[in-house]
Amino acid sequence: MTTLLGIDLTDRPVLVVGGGPVAARRLAHLRDEGARITVVAPAVCEDVVALLDDVRWEAREVREQDLDGMWLVHTATGSPLADAEVAGWAAARRIWCVNAGDATRGSARTPALTASGEVLVGVVSTGAPDPGRTAAVRDALAEHLRTGADLRRRRRPPGAGRVVLVGGGPGAVDLLTVRGRRALAEADVVVADRLGPTPVLDELAPDVEVIDVGKTPGHHAVPQHEINRILVEQAQRGRTVVRLKGGDPFVFGRGGEEVLACRQAGVPVEVVPGVSSALATPAAAGIPVTHRGTTAAFHVVNGHAGLDEAALTVLRDRSATLVVLMGVSVLAELVGTALAAGVDPGTPVAIVEEGTTARQRVTRDRLDAIAGRAQAVGVHAPAVIVVGAVAAPGLLEAGGAGDAGVRREPGSDETLGP
Template structure:
């Protein structure tokens, strides 16, 4: 019967007998665990040569000898000669030193499990009875997929005294939960506290363990649940209690997400911050509507701005001169003012415009019209935030034959 035990080899002497690719892989794993690795072999493969040149391992250029086991805690027998490997493992057994035999698992006193690391955990699989490394590897890979894509509780439930909290700034993507990145999803399930905006994949919050505290600081039109100063204070307070805090934002945290301000505030208090990039709605919302923000032969660049204030000169120029697509985030409230600006600056009244509401969600809706009529079309359809405005030739519904255009959109365009 095989008993699975985790060995702490950090700072301890370990011997790797052999200099080939298998020995190199075993040495790399041991080094990752902090072991002091000595390699004994007449020749080394390129990966091990690099380790030696970097002073990561000690190399004795000769065949392995019994005296090489003096003072070691663990042995990997990984030469290209199975008889030598067996003899090295016999030496180790006689000395009551744990050993792994690369050419036959039953010859050593330990086995190398198929393992995966995830959220500060190592999950290992090994066969019972006769060695079956291929089966162990397949099961390991399936477990890794469950850990990555599932909704397992990955929080630390036992922390050392004086453990410091930290904050993870998570870009949640445009709204659909399945457009979160793998890393974003994993980070969310490591958190003790989630500080969330109104936008982004808020539906996933229902999957969190019941004792995870969720703090809603989302801003809605006409309602501000918390000022940025208050949000910063919440992050500092919660992480200061030793908690892992997930700051869940829509889109990407650094694209008009004020994530940089939050990181600055946390850094000023010495709080560790991890940033998880997200899929920004500036690109994904047009894509979900069948609009390429760049298209060969049409436009080769894109200009992204926010719509809280008047458009600046650079935003006006890209439309007037038609050398880039203009994408306006959070621009529904000032749509009429922006259109007036563009027309006054000399924009073609017939330049196509598309407004994408609730991008990637079941409630997604697209409204299209020429610049001079987009305000009227938006009012007629009751367009509301959150929405992304796209201005430029790429918003023409005829550009891509497969562009998803609903009947109401076609009616708005046909009325011009």
């Protein structure tokens, strides 16, 4: 029966016989594994030529003594007779051999591989070779690894603790990145915010510890210094800690402070970027933050910090779209500042609540009316505020201003109302 072995080929000599496309594919994998590769073939294809900086090529027919000292032989000459002869030489020397011409006549088989973090999964057929079937099984396993397999370490070597800051995206679970899902699958502890793809926490194994440090407007139940302490302390216990944050960790997420806290404590830390709410939430509502002929730049601000001169210049000159995060509770103050600074009262504004989720809602109006409209309809956080010509309704409708590729000017209440 065929068995599957995890063989470390790092810095070990491997012989590849043949120079065609099959050999090229094997060479790429062997190179990535760190093997010391010798290719023996009278001629090689362009794909092999592209790899010659990493391998040694003998431009001739293979000889039996070429196998001396090799750990693995891979034969892919395109000739079943030549492949069988090399496989026979390998068997006589007790060297593992993959026979690309006839897998049943080699002593090893190349598995269909998929990887997730430190876990490598290989699929081989124990009967007649069937590459299509093994690839289909591999792909099914890869999907499982991406979306919910438990990949936690059961044996933790000393000092194995680490922290992974994961950007969870704007809210929809399927906008969490593949790398972010993999980090969650490896987590012993998840330190989670209120925002982001919180339903994904229901997919974790029951014994994964979830620590809720979510903040609500005006109420920080767990202050940042305490969050930093939790991350460091949990990692120092040898655990893999995922800090699950909404959006991207480095976009008003205080991820930089958490990275610094870990590094100052000597704790390994990694950052997994996330889909930023500043871009994804408007996009989910059909609002492009840039649009040819309308605006070619955007400016992102934290609403609680107010509107600085750069943001006001953007609004007065209509030189870019202004995207405001965490601004719902201070919307009236932001509008007052903008109007006092001379921003056109008719500037279009759109507020997107709970973007990318089933509860998404868009509220639009002119700058001088948006605060009253938001209060009337009960706009609440989390929401992203978009200010500028791109927020006007109908921009992306056929025949609209955006369709014509010209700048859309602010219009009347009829244009900007619901």
